[in-house]
Amino acid sequence: MDRPAVRRCVGVAPEDFAARHWGRSALLSPAADLPKAFDDLLTLRDIDELLSRRGLRTPFLRVAKNGAVLSSNQFTRSGGTGAEVADQVGDDQVARLFDQGSTLVLQGLHRLWPPLIDFASQLGVDLGHPVQVNAYITPPSSQGFSAHYDVHDVFVLQVAGQKRWLVHEPVHTDPLRSQPWDQHADAVAARAQEEPLIDEVLSPGDALYLPRGYLHSAKALGEVSAHLTVGIHVLTRYTLVDALLRLAARDPDLRATLPLGIDAADPEQLVPHLTETVEALARTLRETPPEDVARIVRGHVWSGTRPAPLSPLAQAAAAQSVEQGTWVRLRGGQRFRLAVQGDRAVLEVPGDRITLPAATEPALAALLDGEPHVVGDLPALDVAEQTVLVRRLLREGILVPMGERA
Numbered sequence: 001m002d003r004p005a006v007r008r009c010v011g012v013a014p015e016d017f018a019a020r021h022w023g024r025s026a027l028l029s030p031a032a033d034l035p036k037a038f039d040d041l042l043t044l045r046d047i048d049e050l051l052s053r054r055g056l057r058t059p060f061l062r063v064a065k066n067g068a069v070l071s072s073n074q075f076t077r078s079g080g081t082g083a084e085v086a087d088q089v090g091d092d093q094v095a096r097l098f099d100q101g102s103t104l105v106l107q108g109l110h111r112l113w114p115p116l117i118d119f120a121s122q123l124g125v126d127l128g129h130p131v132q133v134n135a136y137i138t139p140p141s142s143q144g145f146s147a148h149y150d151v152h153d154v155f156v157l158q159v160a161g162q163k164r165w166l167v168h169e170p171v172h173t174d175p176l177r178s179q180p181w182d183q184h185a186d187a188v189a190a191r192a193q194e195e196p197l198i199d200e201v202l203s204p205g206d207a208l209y210l211p212r213g214y215l216h217s218a219k220a221l222g223e224v225s226a227h228l229t230v231g232i233h234v235l236t237r238y239t240l241v242d243a244l245l246r247l248a249a250r251d252p253d254l255r256a257t258l259p260l261g262i263d264a265a266d267p268e269q270l271v272p273h274l275t276e277t278v279e280a281l282a283r284t285l286r287e288t289p290p291e292d293v294a295r296i297v298r299g300h301v302w303s304g305t306r307p308a309p310l311s312p313l314a315q316a317a318a319a320q321s322v323e324q325g326t327w328v329r330l331r332g333g334q335r336f337r338l339a340v341q342g343d344r345a346v347l348e349v350p351g352d353r354i355t356l357p358a359a360t361e362p363a364l365a366a367l368l369d370g371e372p373h374v375v376g377d378l379p380a381l382d383v384a385e386q387t388v389l390v391r392r393l394l395r396e397g398i399l400v401p402m403g404e405r406a
Contacts, residue, residue, distance in 0.1 A: 023234065121307065140222050152212050326371060329373065334349065
């Protein structure tokens, strides 16, 4: 697998990154080691457009100064006549705060800015883990946040200006989402006073990978600095534990009520019930089919990502006009699972489960391979059947017509 989005973020081959750095160690990648800079993803001009002409609302913008996040009422106001919006970003308010040294954080750009929608969609496919994209814009010689760690892995992609990054070893290895840095604030502060693992200035086109837990802080140098933080919400073994525990709720022994009058504060009274619970839990964990666990984990991943955008009006028109010779392809970033169950082909996609005759499976498999296909050349079905199948998948948003964003 080529993993083109990963290649943009790391200066080593993706397979080397997976073996040596993924979830293990930080990696600094100078611009000279990367395919190209990041100005096709976001520029300072783009940031001005987002803040002034796109009707941005909270929580798509946060503002921070001296490590504290400002109240949104300091940079939002009513949308004006005819717009029942009370929290639209005020560009003049943002300009004033930025001039006074505040850092701007544009959040959720993987939902908002077309180049980053496409990039995040491909990166999520490359990694197999959900991703999000934020942008941090810092005034000259300013620092938005003090040393801290994230509970997700990150790629830092420098897009404008320069920023000095200090990176320290973790004080809490592989933190879960329920274990944020402020639970270890004293240890973080002490570690930040030690010799850093990385002390480097990132310039436009440079990239940095940090596994979750690595302490970091960054300060802009003599000009406005902007970088993208690509947050990777990694699946962990605890993700599997969580899925197993959810499935364990099916066991009636584990749902049994404890005795009337029990003193739950008394360990001696809990001992026999704990013993029986552990035995029942061990049994149900051993007997849980992997397919059931995969279904829950799959839902978690799929709910955290979206396929590439499609044009609703063009999509509806394409579905209505399918005929022999119509070219289609799989929607970019579309997650799916195809299986044959008895006399039915079952296609699972985020939020839906489509069942079709088993005879459609060869044509479905072809349509889902990511390559362009034309109605009339699909296997095992006549033209009329191919037309019905393609029309259905266009209406479901699984396929897109050629020429549509893919």
